[in-house]
Amino acid sequence: MIKGLFINGKEVESANTYAVIQSHTEEEIAQVADATEEEMQEAIDRAHEAFRKMKALTSNKRAEILYKAADLLEEEKEEFARVIALEACKPITAARSEVDRSVQTLRFSGEEAKHIAGEYIPLDAAKGGEGRDAYTIHEPIGVIGAITPFNFPLNLVVHKVGPALASGNTIIVKPAEQTPLSSLKLAGLFTKAGLPDGAFNVVPGEGPKLGKVMLEDSRIQKISFTGSPQVGKLIKSQAGLKRVTLELGSNSALYVDNSASDSLQKIAGKAVTGAFIYNGQVCISTQRIYVHEGMFEAFKQAFVEKTNELAFGDPLDDETMVTSLINKKSQERILSWIDEAVENGATLLTGGERKANGILPTVLTGIQSSDKVSCREIFGPVVILQPVQNHEEALQLMNESDFGLNAGVFTNNLQQALKIAHSLDVGQVLVNDVPTTRFDHMPYGGVKDSGYGHEGIKYAIKEMTRLKMISLNYCCF
Known part of the structure; x- marks a missing residue:
């Protein structure tokens, strides 16, 4: 199978291609366009031209297109899930869940398209403002450049495409090199839904090369990036006056209090699900678990037992929970981090072994805070367990991180829950939920090295529009 670029409402051939490989079987899935700088420039040209049409669409029409796209995606759920399972090496059950979430995200986008509203401003509150009415409106900003990761190749694309189109912008998606097929297929679906040509373009290929074109072209008004902190910082340093949303790394922490022992x-x-779903290759994967010492041993035993029940296998098998990682480089990095922790005195409770191109679910205890498995984002099937004396110690350890995306706490003590929630230096706190919890309409954004700006349809739209005030002088002029 050969897939091209998607520009101006249709797929077009590219002079160059590269192979997309399924990491579990190491088989080639497709040859995909390896876009040049000139082809990215062509996409920007078409998106810029299409912006006039998108801006002119009524909010009702934009909503209708998004609803139609959601319906079409739902009809093709199994086909999209299979594509995700192949290109992202994601267990098919998780791939189906991603499609379901993407349908929901598109529908949320359609709903929000109808609720982009300003406010009335009483100018007569100021001296000399008599005889004037004023109000604000939110206008689309233009062409948005989206750079997306491999781990949610459909829903994280939809989280950028949905708000962009809902608010009347156009968008160019530069998908992760490993997972371009979902976004290319999605773009074709939007054409069927009646989206104007050029409003949604997909340009696969090398990130640094194509991202540079986006950053240097003044017609790109905003960059929305999900990926590593290193790349996010580089984008921020080069973005100039462009708007930027950065959803970067994490090493999400969870505290389990003795009050929840029942x-x-x-x-x-x-x-266990929060730690190992999709091999831990989730931005908000539960990586650090702090447990009150009064229930630590019992929790540790239960956690390890449930971990050992997880099925490792082919991503297309319905029984599979854990499978191969996205590539061998990730496998080698993660194994080296596990070895480092063990050499520094950590105890390996289970896992830590390679299997196919993945790693068996791994549980460590007795780690040092300086071990990479603790202080960095492991992005793999590894979790650490650590006993703490009380919630104050847990809070201190949870905040000892360069990241701040999600955190969770299980407790039946309301006062304690509120104190922890207010004191955690993160973007989202989940009480009586694991930090690997996200609903697609909630605000979602981090602090510290986890980035800034927000996703979640309503909140992303605010960052994809500009506020304009209009004043009417009805007294004298």
Whole structure:
């Protein structure tokens, strides 16, 4: 299969291609366009031209297109899920869930398209403002450049495309090199839904080369990036006056308090899912778990038992929970981090072994705070367990991180829950949920090295529009 670029409402051939490989079987899935700088420039040209049409569409029409796209995606759920499972090496059950979430995200976008509203401003509140009415409106900003990661190749694209189109902008997606097929397929679906040609373009290829074109072209009004802190900082340094949203790394922490001991088994099960779903290759994967010392041993035993029940296998098998990682480079990096922790005195409770191109679910305890598995984003099937004396110690350890995206706490003590929630230096706190929890309409953004700006449809739209005030002088002029 050969896939081209998607520009101006249709797929077009590219002079160069590269192979997309399924990491579990190491088989080639497709040859995909490896775009040049000139082809990215062509996409920007077409998106800029299409902006006039998009801006002129009524909010009702934009909503209708988004609803139609959601319906079409739902109809093709199994086909999209299979594409995700192949290109991202994601277990098919998780791939189906991603499609369901993407349908929901598009529908949220359609709803929000109808609710982009300003406010009335009483200018007569100021001296000399008599005889004037004023109000604000939110206008689309133009062409948006989106750079997306491999781990959610459909829903994280939709989280940028949906708000952009809902607010009347046009968009160019530069998907992750490993996972371009979902976004190319999605773009074709939007054409069927009636989106104006050029409003949604997909340009696969090398990130640094194509991202540079986006950053240097003044017609790109905003860059929305999801990826590593290193690349995010580089984009920020080169963006100039462009708007930028950065959703970067994390090493999400969870605290389990003694007051929740009656629910130990249930909490352990949720925490195992939060740590190992999609091999831990999730921005908000549960990486650090701090447990009150009064229930640590019991929790540790339950957690390890449930971890060992997880099925490792082919991503297309419905029974598979854990499979190969996105590439061998990730496998080698993660194994080296596990070895480092063990050499520094950590205890390996289970896992730590390579299997196919993945790693068996790994649980460590007795780690040092300076170990990479603790202080960096591991982005793999590894979790650390650590006992703490009380919630104050847990809070201190949870905040000892360069990241600040999500955090979770299980407790039946309301006062404690509120104190922790207000004191955690993160963007989202989940009480009685694992930090690997996201609903697609909630605000979602981090602090520190986790980036800034927000996704979540309503909140992303605010960052994709500009505020304009209009004053009417009805008294004298």
